[in-house]
Amino acid sequence: MTETAEATLTRKDFVSDQEVRWCPGCGDYAILAQMQKVLPEIGVSREQIVFISGIGCSSRFPYYMNTYGVHSIHGRAPTIATGLKAVNPDLSVWVITGDGDGLSIGGNHLMHCLRRNVDVKIILFNNRIYGLTKGQYSPTSLGGHRTKSSPMGSIDYPLNPISVAIGAEATFVARTQDTNTKHLQEVLRRAAAHKGTAFVEIFQNCVVYNPTAWDHTTKADVRDDNILYLEHGEPLIFGKDRDRGIRVNGMLPEVVQLGNGVNESDLIVHTEDLDNTSYAYMLSRMQHPEFPQPFGILRSVNRPSYTDMLVDQVQEAASAQDADLSALLHSSDTWVVE
Amino acid sequence: MAESPASAQPVVTDGTRQQESVVIRFSGDSGDGMQLTGDQFTNTSAILGNDVSTFPDFPAEIRAPVGTIPGLSGFQVNFAANDIYTAGDEPQVLVAMNPAALTANLEDLRPGGVIIVNDDAFTKNNLRKAGYDENPLDNPDALRGYELHRVSLTTLTRGALEGIEGMTTQQKDLCKNGFALGLAFWLFDRPLDSTLAFYAKKFAKRPQVVEANTRALKAGYAYGETTEAFSGRISVPSRTEVPPGTYRRITGNEAIVLGLVTAARKANKPLFYGSYPITPASPILEGLAALKHFNVRTFQAEDEIAAIGSVIGGAFGGALSVTASSGPGIALKSEGIGLGVVLELPMVIVNVQRGGPSTGLPTKTEQADLLEMFFGRNGECPVPIVAASTSGDCFDMAIEACRVALRSMTPVYLVSDGYLANNSEPWKIPDIDAIAPIDVEYRTDPKGYEPYMRDPKTLARPWAVPGTPGLEHRIGGLGKQDGSGNVSYDPSDNEHMIHTRAEKVARIADFIPELEVSGPEQGDLLVIGWGGTYGAIRSATEFMQKEGKSVASAHLRYLNPFPKNLGSVLGRYRQVLVPELNLGQLSFLLQAKFPIRVVPLNKVQGQPFKIREIADKIRSILD
Secondary structure: OOOOOHHHOOHHHHEOOOOOOOOOOOHHHHHHHHHHHHHHHOOOOHHHEEEEEOOOOHHHHHHHEOOEEEEOOOOOHHHHHHHHHHHOOOOEEEEEEEHHHHHHHOHHHHHHHHHHOOOEEEEEEEOOOEOOOOOEOOOOOOOOOOEOOEOOOOOOOOOOHHHHHHHOOOOEEEEEEOOOHHHHHHHHHHHHHOOOOEEEEEEOOEOOOEOOOOHHHHOOOOHHHHEEEOOOOOEOEEOOOOOEEEEEEOOEEEEEEOEOOEOHHHOOEOOOOOOOOHHHHHHHOOOOOOOOEEEEEEEEOOOOOHHHHHHHHHHHHHHHOOOOHHHHHOOOOEEEEO | OOOOHHHHOOEEEOOEEEOOEEEEEEEEEOOOOHHHHHHHHHHHHHHHOOEEEEEEEOOOOOOOOOOOOOOEEEEEEEEEOOOOOOOOOOOOEEEEOOHHHHHHHHHHOOOOOEEEEEHHHOOHHHHHHOOOOOOHHHOOOOOOOOEEEEEOHHHHHHHHOOOOOOOOHHHHHOOHHHHHHHHHHHHOOOOOHHHHHHHHHHOOOOHHHHHHHHHHHHHHHHHHHHOOOOOOEEEOOOOOOOOOEEEEEEEHHHHHHHHHHHHHHHHOOOEEEEEOOOOOOHHHHHHHHOOHHHOEEEEEOOOHHHHHHHHHHHHHOOOEEEEEEOHHHHHHHHHHHHHHHHHOOOEEEEEEEOEOOOOOEOOOOOOOOHHHHHHOOOOOOOOOEEEOOOOOHHHHHHHHHHHHHHHHOOEEEEEEEHHHHHOEEEEEOOOHHHOOOOOOOOOOOOOOOOOEOOOOOOOOOOOOOOOOOOOOOEEEOOOEOOEOOOEOOOHHHHHHHHHHHHHHHHHHHHOOOOOOEEOOOOEEEEEEEEHHHHHHHHHHHHHHHHOOOOEEEEEEOEEEOOOOOHHHHHOOEEEEEEEEOOOOHHHHHHHHHOOOOOEEEEOOOOOOOOHHHHHHHHHHHHO
16 A cells, blocks of 8 residues: 555545535444544555445445545445455455445345455444434344334344354454544554454444434443453453453353452453454353443454455466467467468 | 258268268267267367357256256257358257157257167166157157167277276266267268367376277277268368468357457456356356456355446456346346446446246246346436357457447446357457457546546546545445536436436447348348347348348347447338347337337247248248
8 A cells, every 4th residue: 555645644634525414413423533533544545545335324424535435335335345455455445334234235245245354344333223214123223123114113133243243254343332432543443454354333323213222332321331341461341440340151251240259360351363253252242231342352363365365366377377368369279271 | 051952962972971061969968978079079070171050958957867858968069061150950960878868859850860879778767767668769660761870889888998997887988978979970071189189188187088088989980980880971071261260169158258358458457357156157257267367356256246246346446347147147236237327337247148037047048138138227227238149259249348338438238148158169269469459548637537527429437446646536326416426416417417328328329330231232121130149040041042032131239229220221121020039129129219110030948049940930921
């Protein structure tokens, strides 16, 4: 990647001339602002950055970024990103998606992009609702959620985006929240630096159709008791007074109160770079209200990306054989008519 | 063509009859190696200087039950001393490896034709599987009128291979197709060397297999020579009036692979190919995957939708981007193609049509996707369509599809079909330098740049690829304003964009060749078609011209837009016949666009037209 413009870029360089048209108070504004703040710092010049989205409220995102961008069709952004990276591996490609776009209509593409480890960053805005179509339940809506299309309550079991990503062999999996600006910035920075598919779930608030979805992680009086901030190499401790932790009991995690013979050394020490996905998956299953929700980097491992391996094969083939078009056309039994 | 007057009256010289053309069909279990056998026979004939045309016909199942009719795999070769355009209507020689092959193919065989059967395969069990109550070979009435040769292929092959170490009897039995091929080579006076060289190369790592196949082939040839069962050999002389040059055989799928690589070279752009495996288009993916040294990047997508999505991404990134599919796969791509149309990015969608609807007849041919390609997207969504007429023409039209896409910044359909995809024919290898370059430049100048500014002649928008400083821009599937490309719900913007995209496609007619007519410039009847029916239409029309009929033929390689002179060509004939392997889709379009009524000739059996079917129709119209 070219890094020439790094020093001179500011947040404003990433603001496009388009009027932002999300509902007042929408969590998307905060995510857009943090993205525009982080991008000048990642060492990539603006023309090398591409945002690709599908359909949904979040998918308007590319219009507001003064970079290259495609607002595509529902659920297909990972496929477009894959083709783009295949032909130009130097680009920094970001996929903006949501719980409907990424996990419902585009679930297949998400899964395959992750398992291939295509070098793109996938940012999934999870608000547990269909916003653009005005309030139907989504694949992450909780069971029993009453919406216009589920007046007696949703009878779907929800997907956990983080579990899906880990199950699909994602090499980088993280979770953060729209209003948690510092944390959001840090996660975006880490995602940008990852080689391979980076998957980030952002708890995002839909003020109109599902405004209470993330109360437990946003309300000042309860949030610290419901968020487990992950730090590589540090024990799993949480709570307003940092007096509780997670330890393994048998094969499963449990919440314990520190003190009375329970020490930090009894707790799980967070390790984000385990090649085995079992620990990250266990973390992903820790859900409210039984557990605090893990925030931060659940998993970050190095594995050759699809794009790197594709380029390697092309180069290997090119060094082994001449690209002689005439010889190719003659590469079969031939005969001459005089 | 097979029924040409010359071939009906063979010249006899030294016990060898000379014919202008012969059609031979090999049929057996799909594990019997019939495709390879037919392929070798074709290769040898082509190298000898015959014109050849082939029709491989194989089941959708990889290995259907042995000995049954659904398990049959066939390969028909037409080889001739003159120009031929199809694999022929009726075989003159049938090589049947088992009873199922006999019963399934007998009705196609020309009266008086030669039947060579593997006598060993006519067991009680195999006869039952083929639906025979008794052995037809033992019944003098069953095969009356044919020249029957009962050859114990299995026994004779085992005998020829006696003493070869390291092969089981089962493995040795697999060589019986080599024996049959050797016999066919003797019967038609062909040399063995090309096939012997093929064996040596293909089985280089297994010398005993080379030895076994070599012995079987030679034994088959010697069998013909020493038994006096055959009434005589048949020879088909080389063509005399063939344009000079270097030739090879080529199938439609191979030609598309070579055409795409050539187009990328001519455009000086990398080739990106995103595709999902589907019959009969998969060989294009396989062919291109082996050409990475040409900077070809292939992506085997998770589904058809991802394939077209990846192509949109590749096109946005500045590569010549192509996908291919067939039948239901094309249906799945329609949403993505619609996005490609409004993003106005260049890409080629290859449709190797197969029998439909739904899963349909995956290994058979049809032309029933024409209206789908014209209209099968939401909204007013025009896509240019070009169609190859022969297997070799797939090369030229692949280049042409890329040229149109890059010139007008639009998705383009390149149409082939199951027949062209698998049929092989001699192909004069083109001089690459004689192919015109494809002029396409990325926009790099930020001054005055707008994403949807347009070339005044073609109406194409500039191709500004990510990585270019100063040209950062956003494009999307929403309604937009021309020029800026900004999202717009303004009614007049929407109408303007719809008209502009339609006009852009219509203007392609300014850059494509006019429709050519073969035969009289005006007259009683014009036979017009498109796609893989070219050979049958051309042969039937020439045959009727020789009978003195006032009939001409024309073949559309550009279907959207049509060549500019199409209307005037249609108007020069009293009647217009439109043969199609569908229920009349080109007929529908011609009648919608021009003030004419046409006579349709339609067939949807998964099989190509026979020359006779078209010739009979011409006769019925003109008599």
